[in-house]
Structure formats: structure tokens, C-alpha cells
Amino acid sequence: MQTVQLEYQEKRMDAAAALDLLRDGDTIIVPTGAGEPPALLTALSAQRHRFRDIRVAQILALRKYDYFDPETAAHVRHAALFFGPASRAGGQQGWSEFIPNHFSEIPLLIESGQMAADVVFALASPMDEHGNFALSLGTDYTMAALARARAVVLEVNPNVPFTHGRCHVHVSRVHAVVESEAPLFEVGMPAIGPVQEAIGQYVAEMIGDGATLQIGYGGIPDAVVTQLSGKRDLGVHTEMLGDGIRSLVECGAVTNGRKNVLPGKMVATFALGSNKLYRFMHRHPMLEMHPAGITNDPYLAGQNDNLMSINATLQIDLLGQCGSESLGHLPYSGTGGQGDFVRAANRSRGGKSFIVLPSTCKSDTLSRIVPTITAGTHVSTGKNDVNYVVTEFGVAQLRGKSARERASALIAIAHPHFRAELRAAANRLCVF
Numbered sequence: 001m002q003t004v005q006l007e008y009q010e011k012r013m014d015a016a017a018a019l020d021l022l023r024d025g026d027t028i029i030v031p032t033g034a035g036e037p038p039a040l041l042t043a044l045s046a047q048r049h050r051f052r053d054i055r056v057a058q059i060l061a062l063r064k065y066d067y068f069d070p071e072t073a074a075h076v077r078h079a080a081l082f083f084g085p086a087s088r089a090g091g092q093q094g095w096s097e098f099i100p101n102h103f104s105e106i107p108l109l110i111e112s113g114q115m116a117a118d119v120v121f122a123l124a125s126p127m128d129e130h131g132n133f134a135l136s137l138g139t140d141y142t143m144a145a146l147a148r149a150r151a152v153v154l155e156v157n158p159n160v161p162f163t164h165g166r167c168h169v170h171v172s173r174v175h176a177v178v179e180s181e182a183p184l185f186e187v188g189m190p191a192i193g194p195v196q197e198a199i200g201q202y203v204a205e206m207i208g209d210g211a212t213l214q215i216g217y218g219g220i221p222d223a224v225v226t227q228l229s230g231k232r233d234l235g236v237h238t239e240m241l242g243d244g245i246r247s248l249v250e251c252g253a254v255t256n257g258r259k260n261v262l263p264g265k266m267v268a269t270f271a272l273g274s275n276k277l278y279r280f281m282h283r284h285p286m287l288e289m290h291p292a293g294i295t296n297d298p299y300l301a302g303q304n305d306n307l308m309s310i311n312a313t314l315q316i317d318l319l320g321q322c323g324s325e326s327l328g329h330l331p332y333s334g335t336g337g338q339g340d341f342v343r344a345a346n347r348s349r350g351g352k353s354f355i356v357l358p359s360t361c362k363s364d365t366l367s368r369i370v371p372t373i374t375a376g377t378h379v380s381t382g383k384n385d386v387n388y389v390v391t392e393f394g395v396a397q398l399r400g401k402s403a404r405e406r407a408s409a410l411i412a413i414a415h416p417h418f419r420a421e422l423r424a425a426a427n428r429l430c431v432f
Contacts, residue, residue, distance in 0.1 A: 003131075004127065004129075004130070004131030004171050007131070007171050007172065008127055008131075008171050008177060011171070011174055011175065011176055011177045012177050012178075012179065013176050013177070013178065014043075014178065015039045015040050015042070015043035015155070015178045015180075016043050016046075016047065017176075018040060018043070018153045018176040018178055019043055019044060019047055021119065021151040021153060021175060021176060022051060022054065022119060022151075023118070024051055024052040024053055024054070025052070025053045025054070025118075026054055026055070026116075026118040026119050027054075027055045027056075027057055027079070027115075027116035027117060027118050027119070028044075028054065028055065028056045028057065028118070028119045028120070028121050029057055029058075029110070029117045029119070029120050029121070029122075029141070029142060029145035029149065030056055030057065030058040030061075030120075030121050030122065030142075031058070031122050031123065031135060031137065031138025031139075031140055031142045031270070032058070032059045032060050032137075032138040032140045032269075032270040032272075033059070033060045033062050033137070033138060033185070033270055033271075033272045034062065034123075034137045034138065034184055034185045034270070034271060034272050034278075035122060035123050035135065035137035035138020035139075035140070035142070035270060036058065036061065036062060036063065036121075036123060036138070036185075037121050037122060037123045037153075037154075037155030037178070037180070038063060038123075038155070038180070038182050038185075039155050039178055039180040039182065040121045040153060040155050040178060041056070041063070041065045041067075041121065042065060042066075044056075044065070044067060044076060044121075045065045045066035045067045045076075046066070048066070048067050048069075048072050048075045048076040049072065049075055050075075051075050051076055052074065052075060053074070053075075054075065054076040054077070055076075055077060055078075055079040055097065055116075056076065056077070056078050056079065056121075057079040057081060057099065057115070057116075057117075058078070058079075058080070058081060059080075059081040059082040059103070059106075059140065059141075059334070059336070060082050060084045061078060061080070061084055061086040061087045062084065062085075062086060062185050063086060063185065064085075064086040065086075068086060068087065068089075068090055068096070070090070070093065070095040073090075073095045073096065077090075077095070077096055077097065078090055078096040078097070079096070079097040079098075079099055080096060080097065080098050080099065080331075080334065081099050081101055081103075081106060081141075081334060082103075082333055082334030082335075082336050083098070083325075083331050083332060083333050083334055084333070088331070088332065088333075091330075091331040092330045092331060098331055098334075099115065100334075100335065101334075101335065102296075102335060102337075102339050102340055103140075103239060103269075103292050103296050103335070103336050103337040103340055104292055104293060104295075104296035104297050104298065104337065104340040105293075106140070106141035106144070106292060107140075107141045107143070107144035107291050107292060107293040108144075108293060109141075110141055110144040110145050110148060111144050111147070111148070113148070117144070117145035117148045117149050118149060118150050118151070119149055119150060119151045119152075119153065120142060120145050120146055120149045120151070120152045120153065121153050121155070122135055122138065122142050122152075122153075122154055122155070123135075123137060123138070123154075123155050123157055123160055124154040124155065124156050124157070124160060124169065125156070125157075125160040125161060125162040125163075126156055126157075126158055126160075126162070127156070127171060128162060130170075131170050131171040131172065132168040132169065132170055132171075133154055133156065133168065133169045133170075133171070133174070134160070134161070134162045134163050134167050134168055134169075134289070135167045135168075135169060135289075136160060136161050136162065136163040136167055136271065136281060136289050137160060137161075137184070137270060137271050137272075137278070138269075138270045138271075139165065139166070139167040139269050139270065139289045139290060139291055139292075140269045140270050140291065140292045141291065141292055143166065143167065143169075143291045144291060144293070146169060146173060151175045151176070152169070152173060152174050152175050152176075153174075153175060153176040153177075153178065154169065154174050154176075154177055154178070155178045155179075155180050156177055156178070156179050156180070157179075157180045157181060157182065157184070158181060159181070159182075159183065159184050159275075159278065160184065160278070161278050161279070161281040161282035161283070162282060162283055163281050163282070163283070163284070163287055163288070163289045164283070164284075164285075164287065164288045164289070165267070165287075165288030165289040165290045166288075166289075166290050166291060166294065167289040167290070167291075183275075184275065184278055185272075186273070186274050186275060187217070187272055187273060187274070188274065189222055189243060189244075190217070190218055190219040190222055191219055192219050192222060192223045192226070193219070194392075195358045195359075195392045196219040196220045196222075196223040196358075197223050198392040199220050199223060199356050199357075199358070199390050199391060199392050200220060200222075200223025200224040200225075200226065200227055201223075201227060202390050202394065202395050203220075203224045203310060203354050203356065203390055204224050204227035204228055206308075206352060206354075206388070206395070207224075207228060207231065207308050207352075208231070208306065209231050209232040209233055209234070210232070210233045210234070210235075210258040210305075210306060211231070211234055211235070211306040211307070211308045212234070212235035212236065212237050212258075212259055212304040212305070212306060212307045212308065212348075213228075213234060213235065213236050213237070213238060213245070213248075213308050213310075214237060214238040214239070214301070214307065214308065214309045214310065214337075214341045214344075214345070215238060215240075215242075215244060215245060215310050216238075216239070216240050216242075216310065216311065216312075216336075216337075217240060217242055217272060218312055220310070220312060220356045220357075221244065221310050221312075221356075222244050224310055225244035225245070225247065225248060226244075228248060228253055229247070229248065229251045229253055230253070231253050232253065232255075233255050233257050233258050234248060234253050234254045234255070234256075235254065235255075235256040235257070235258060235259040235263075235266065235304065236248075236249075236254055236256065236266035236267065236268070237259065237261060237262075237266070237267050237295065237301050237304055237307065238266075238267070238268050238295065239268060239269050239270065239292065239295055239296055239336070239337040239340075239341070240268060240269075240270055240271070240272055241266075241268035241270070241271040241272075241273070241277070241281070241287075241289075242271070242272055242273045242277065243273040243274050243276065243277045245266070245268075246273070246276070246277050246280050249266070249280075249286070250280075254266065256286060258305070258306075259304055260303050260304050260305055261300060261301070261303050261304050262288065264286070265286060265287070265288050266286055266287055266288070267287075267288050267289070267290050267294070267295055268287075268289060268290075268295060269289065269290060269291060269292045269294075269295040269296065270289075271289075292337070296337045296340040296341070296344075297340070297344075298340050298341070298343035298344040298347065299344075299347070300344075301340070301341065301344035301348075302343070302344040302345070302346070302347035302348045302351065303348075304348055304351075305348060305349045305350050305351070306348065306349070306350040306351060307341075307344055307345045307348035307351040307352075308345065308351065308352055308354070309341035309342055309344060309345035309351070309352070309353040309354065310354045310356060311324070311337075311338040311341065311342065311353075311354070311355060311356070311381075312324065312355070312356050312357060313338075313355050313356075313357050313368075313380065313381070314326075314327070314332065314357070314368065315357075315368050315369075315370055315373060315374065315377065316355065316357065316368065316369055316370070316386070316389060316410065317369075317370050317371060317372050317373045318369070318370075318371055318372070318403075318406065318407040318410055318411070318422070318425075318426055318429070319383045319403060319406060319407075320383040320386040320389070320398045320406055320410070321373050321379050321381075321382060321383050321386075322338075322355055322379065322380050322381040322382075322386060323373050323374065323377035323378060323379060323380060324338055324378075324380035324381065325378050325380050326376070326377050326378040327377075328374050328375065328376040328377055329375075329376030329377070331378070335378075335380050338380055338381055339380065339381055339385070341353065342355075342381050342385050342386065342387075343385060345387075346385060346387060346399070352387065352388055353385075353386075353387045353388065354387075354388045354389075354390055355381065355386055355387075355388065355389045355390070356389075356390045356391075357389075357390075357391060358391060358392060359391040359392060359393055359413065359414055359415040359418075360415045360417075360418075364415065364417065367414055367415055367417075367418035367421075367422070368391075369391070369410050369411070369413070369414040369418070369422065370422075371422060371425035371426065371428075371429060372429070383398075383406075386398055386399070387399045389409075389410060389413065390413070391413045391414070391415075393412075393413045393414065393415065393416075394412065394413040395413065396409035396410050396412065396413050397409065398410075407422075407426045410422075411423060411426070
């Protein structure tokens with residue numbers, strides 16, 4: 001105990017001093033979302049002019065730090081593994097980078113050296129009596145980066161929960177400790193309108209007792225969650241832990257008793273929600289946080305019977321190709337774990353993968369179900385993998401169906417205003 005405390009004290013420094021560990025040309029690995037360290041990234045922003053060619057690689061940046069700046073991109077620039085509101089403009093305007101990936105494979109990319117990981121900046125829990133910190137808010141690919149990084153800098157914050165799982169870092173592996181008490185990043189529950197509620201009801205009706213859930217953030221996933229409180233013995237094997245899942249645990253719907261992989265435990269790789277969620281996570285006996293190579297591995301996740309995967313898309317064509325991450329050629333988000341969990345649910349005995357989307361956008365002037373994917377759109381999930389597609393008008397089941405049957409099923413759940421137009425297009429494309 002005394003030895004680890006002495007080592008901790010020897011490694012304490014302020015955020016500005018920790019930047020001396022950086023070298024020009026470094027790639028800094030930063031965890032997903034709420035796991036990003038604000039004091040370190042604020043200091044990096046303030047001193048960005050002193051560096052050249054520093055990349056900050058991260059899934060889902062939440063705060064728009066000053067290094068999100070086209071004028072200083074040659075000094076420090078963002079390398080997105082998934083775009084969010086803070087980073088989207090840089091991707092669409094071309095002054096930040098994009099690294100295509102499946103979330104499950106990012107740890108392997110780092111371990112193999114195909115993706116650089118020179119330095120780790122991460123938010124961590126306070127150290128326990130054994131000298132371990134928990135990367136509970138963003139375990140993801142950061143654990144893989146720790147093994148390759150030349151320097152590891154942890155921003156230790158008392159608000160970060162200590163959790164079980166493969167998310168611990170011993171003080172002996174850390175080069176600098178920066179203390180912070182900043183509030184954790186919170187997101188509220190998304191608004192649920194009648195369209196989201198209708199889609200959620202269709203999906204919830206197809207989820208039985210004992211199912212294992214992968215549920216992300218958004219109005220439609222939360223609309224599903226609100227209708228699952230009456231279910232029994234649900235399990236959780238997901239990438240994101242949010243307040244919706246917390247609510248299912250607290251009402252007794254989640255027991256994890258019927259899971260095949262880590263029975264009795266719910267597993268996730270990052271957390272994003274309210275302070276109530278972060279407090280709930282602290283030493284929760286049922287929760288384990290694991291790297292994305294475990295949570296998102298399609299083979300491993302698919303060993304759970306009745307795995308239910310719920311993911312959103314922006315556009316789907318009549319063959320079932322999903323464009324979930326771009327608006328034409330303009331990047332909007334990223335693949336994330338969609339492909340991972342679609343494939344996992346497909347291989348699960350009794351599993352179902354749901355692709356959910358409102359039937360229209362832009363005040364009902366555009367159909368999200370289209371004859372062919374818009375030119376330049378990034379295809380996130382291919383036609384061979386997509387199974388259940390759900391809009392507010394119903395459910396289309398695609399796997400095992402011919403191109404003609406797929407088109408017919410998708411047109412049936414399109415907005416009525418666009419169905420005749422879609423049928424005519426299907427005829428021109430020789431689908432009908």
C-alpha cells in the first residue's frame with residue numbers, strides 16, 4: 001500500500017507538465033466519449049503551437065477543444081474513428097482525418113501496429129489500495145494502446161467510477177498522473193416522439209424474456225427500453241452502457257441469468273449518460289467493463305442465445321444496403337459497432353438484428369428507403385447481413401429473401417407517400 005502511494009506521488013504533475021512527454025509526430029490515443037480527459041486535452045489545445053504533426057485518435061469526441069481548428073491542424077489534429085458533433089465539421093471540411101474501422105477490430109489494429117499508439121491520455125478512477133486505476137468510462141481500444149504506448153498519462157478524477165472487468169491499469173505502467181475534479185460529461189435521455197415510440201413498440205414485441213440486449217444511444221433505442229420493463233431475465237452484452245440499461249437493471253428486468261457468455265454479468269466497453277449512471281456503475285457487482293475486442297467480437301457476442309441487436313441507419317436501399325454513417329460522400333458518424341453486432345446477432349441461436357429508422361426525413365419530404373444508395377454514401381452494413389428493418393410502418397425481414405421479396409417488404413414499410421415512386425423505381429431496376 002505504502003509503495004504504490006509513493007509511486008503515485010512521484011508521478012503527480014499538472015497537465016501542462018505532462019505534455020513534455022509528447023514528441024512531434026506522436027499519435028495520442030484517447031478513449032471514447034466520456035472517457036476523454038478534459039484537463040489534458042485543454043492543456044494540449046493551449047500549447048498546440050509548440051508541436052508538429054500530433055494526431056489525437058478517438059471514437060466520438062464530445063467536447064470541442066481548441067485544437068479542433070483548421071488553422072492549427074498541422075500542429076495538432078483530430079483523427080476520428082467515429083465522428084460526432086465536436087469533430088464532424090473537421091471531417092466534412094477535410095482538415096481532420098478519418099480512420100475506417102469496425103469497433104471490435106480497433107484493439108487488433110493497435111496491437112498489430114497497423115494503427116499507431118505512441119501516447120495514451122485517458123480519464124481514470126482514483127487508485128485503489130492495490131495500485132489499480134479503472135478506465136471504466138472508456139475501456140474500448142485504450143487497454144490495447146496501453147501495451148504499446150511509450151507514455152501513459154492518466155487524468156484521475158474522483159467522479160469516475162471504479163468498475164470490475166478488464167479495465168484496470170496499475171500505477172507501475174503509468175508515466176504521469178494529473179489530478180482533476182471536473183464534472184463528468186453528461187448526456188440526457190433523448191426525446192421520444194410518436195415515430196420513435198411506434199418503432200420501439202415493433203421491436204419490443206419481438207424481444208422475449210431471457211433475451212440478451214445490445215442497445216445504443218438515441219430516441220429509438222430508448223423507446224425500445226421503455227417498453228421492456230415488464231420482461232424478465234434479460235441480459236446485457238453491449239458496447240455502450242447508458243441510462244436506459246440502468247433503468248432496466250433497477251426495475252429488475254435485467255438479471256443476466258440466461259446469458260451464455262459471462263452469465264450473471266452485464267458487459268460493456270464504454271459508458272455515456274447521466275451522473276446517476278456513473279454512480280450506479282461504481283463497484284456494481286453485476287457490471288464488468290471490457291475492451292471492445294471482447295464486447296464487440298461477433299463470434300464471442302454471438303455465443304449468447306437470443307442476442308437482440310438494435311442499430312440505427314440513415315438510409316437503406318431496396319436490396320437492404322445500409323448507409324449509416326455519411327450523407328452522400330460527407331462523413332457524419334462512423335461504422336462503430338453496427339457491423340459487429342449485426343453479425344453477432346445473425347450467428348446467435350434465436351438472435352435478431354434490428355436496423356431501425358424513421359421512414360422519412362426533412363419534414364416528410366424525403367424517403368429514407370431509397371431505390372439505390374445515394375452516390376458516395378458509405379455502406380455500413382451490407383445486404384447479406386441486414387435482417388430485420390423497422391420503421392414506424394412495420395417490420396421487413398430480409399435474410400433468406402430474394403431481391404424481389406426484399407424490395408416488396410421494404411416498400412411495404414416505407415412512408416405511404418413514397419410507395420408508388422419506389423415501386424416504379426423497382427420496376428426500372430428490374431427488381432420487380
